[in-house]
Amino acid sequence: MRQTFETLTPQWAEYELVDSGRGRKLERFGEYTLIRPEPQAKWKAKLATARWDAADAEFVKERAERTGEWKFRKAIPARWELQRKALRFWVQPAPSGHVGVFPDQAWHWDWIAELTNRAGGRVTALCLFGHTGLATLAAAAAGAEVTHIDASRHAVEGAKENQNLSGLKERPIRWIVEDAVTFVRREARRGRKYNAMILDPPRFGRGPSG
Secondary structure, three states, rough: HHHHHHHHOOOOOEEEEEEEEEEEEEEEEEEEEEEEEOOOOOOOOOOHHHHHEEEOEEEOOOOOOOOOOEEEEEOOOOOEEEEEEEEEEEEEOOOOOOOOOOHHHHHHHHHHHHHHHOOOOOOOEEEEEOOHHHHHHHHHOOOOEEEEEOOOOHHHHHHHHHHHOOOOOOOEEEEOOOOOHHHHHHHHHHOOOEEEEEEOOOOOOOOOOO
């Protein structure tokens, strides 16, 4: 399990998967530890209950429900900065249970940057369902011109803030708040082409028609 974790989350200094089990995961984001649901963690946790009870906050989700709420056991900031390699970004517990970053996608960012660098020329990338922009910023930092699409204005604003934190304000990124399918259909009618597409659709979401 340790080897698999290191493969999925390489070169992290400020993030740690501390433990997992019983449908939950215990994670460290900088100096704060959070508990979040993890349906795939059906095994027994390795650490003692006291270690889990010492977490700063837990997102509690009702069974079979899509909603839940954070239970804060200690006072923590509404958001705080984290860094991985050259990327800096905000961590922020949201009502959905997300925190603004998916640490297990870190090797995706490395792969995107590697392919962009290897291209050796102008690269135009389309990032759909871009959320708070870590994949977009990885591509932009490597030299790509990125069009970032997400239907959530809040997520796009967060991505812009992450761009500034990472010192990438001058990189060519188009930030667009729109439904991904609607945008792609319009681009297809225009005959617009991209060298690469990055897609990370959510498991569940509501489009313009609900």
